[in-house]
Amino acid sequence: MADGAGGSVAGRLLSVLDAFGDGGPVALRLTDIAARTGLPAPTALRLVRELVAWGGLERGTDGRYRLGLRLRVLGAAAPCPRGLLDAALPALRALGARTGGHADLAVRSAPPSGGVLCLVSGERPPPHATAYGQVLLAAPPVERPRFTRHTVVAPGALAGRLARVRAAGLAVCAEEFRLGEVSVAAPVRGPAGTVAALGVTVPTGVPLDRVAAAVREAARRVRPPEPPPS
Template sequence: MGESVAGRLFSVLDAFEDGGPAALRLTDIAARTGLPAPTALRLVRELVAWGGLERGADGRYRLGLRLRMLGAAAPCPRGLLDAALPELRALAARTGGHADLAVRTAPSADGILCLVSGDRLPPHATAYGKVLLAVPPAVLPRHTRHTVGSPGVLARQLAGIRTAGLAVCAEEFRLGEVSVAAPVRGPAGTLAALGVTVPTGVPLDRVTAAVRAAAARVRPPEPPPYPSP
């Protein structure tokens, strides 16, 4: 018996969650799923109509807003966000920047999802991503002239960030912006990155101190107990 329609839809979504690029052409989706191009096109169109995928002006497809909203509503991210919201509000008020909480989109994926804004960020070019990265991604796209393009340089940065417990990215993702982030830790390690984005030129001493303090004060919710057999 062939794969179910639901299974084929899931395979299309899985094509975006294996560490590859965040945007794929239809031919890429067909190749990654093993589906015939007409079948892939039909499923992609259904997902676009539902909001699970978005088609960009360049013809490439990206994960859609509806999936981001569902992901942010999942118990683990939702609970983390609820726990962090008071600190995020205070951090934004203190620094005048945009405060956010970011998580990995999946253990095997390189994307970073911001739970407040819903933005997906490149992991190698933002402070949030550098807090959450274990090793450099295979591909380091350049977003500005300041983006780190060498895996060796990025690996040294990540080691320093793990030691310091803080990441600072100056104009690596967007010109005119500096992001600062620190890890939110639980019993099993780093769960999220809490940080703020401020305009270039803002004195960073108070910003870095405020980010460190805010991340340290977040208490992740306890996971629900497993039901008794």
């Protein structure tokens, strides 16, 4: 939880945004935001309303708040993700056409959130319950909410799963985030190691051997751009 009770107005606004970036639920109630930031509820409400008006947050029909389109656009415009996405687009298009699923590219969110950001859809999926996150995770996250009866939440079981994903270079999550969906992802590697997870989400029942082979091939085709000299 961020220490949001003090500090500047900008710091408080940023603490509200950080509340969505810890790998937990992608949608939060106002009470959740206040608890995660340490802000009094009236202050949290005022800041949330300002962020909604700006486009940084969106309020759903269920009363929960989610990260807004304006933040997704700004994040996708950042030089590193933008160049990485450009390099991956041909492989993503081919993967989507070959499997009939939704192909995406995910990267780790900047600290302190440690979450996952999908560069095509703009979604921030739970790292422990999707193939994208399991490719990128080094260790089980602190928060591991259960989304379906198939979600793996026990730290020991999840740690074993992550070790197998690293060894195989492939993650498969069957209905762990949403029923009726299977996500398959493989690492995109650069000189310093894994820089992203490339994968696809397909309906349950699709032959996964074919999907896994297509994902592996697509990930191998991506050549991450060289980082700018420091």
